[in-house]
Amino acid sequence: MFLMDDTLSILINAKMASHQWSQSDLARKSGLNRAVISKILSGNTKPTPDTCRDLALALELPIEQVFRAAGLLPPQPKEDPLVNLITYLSEQLPTDEDKQDAAEYIRLRLRLAEERGKHESADKKRPSKT
DSSP, X not given: OOOOOSHHHHHHHHHHHHHTOOHHHHHHHHTOOHHHHHHHHHTSSOOOHHHHXXXXXXXXXXXXXXXXXXXXXXXXXXOOHHHHHHHHHHHHOSSHHHHXXXXXXXXXHHXXXXXXXXXXXXXXXSOOOO
8 A cells, every 4th residue: 555645635625615516526527436535635545646637627727736745746945035136136227247257156156165165066966877
């Protein structure tokens, strides 16, 4: 028996409740067998990508959200406001040369941090190919 975390079940149940749908209603709307819906909601089966797509469309949810809830995609990375600001500012630079200069400045800062021992280099973090 497969027992998954209840993230997908919570998501589906919440949307079913907002639509006032039963499992049978969701089965009809999604084109899935009611027994499949029941197994997913009880955590006894992991849905396939096709099943997740059908559920997302029926429940009017982003497909990516359903895939993440089902464990088919990794969790959404946490947003970092500073990274968002750097991205926004770099997009405002008028030329590719300006963008390359900004990227080179960030690389320089990273090298300085590595030299001071404040940051582990990307090469050291990367798993070895053995």
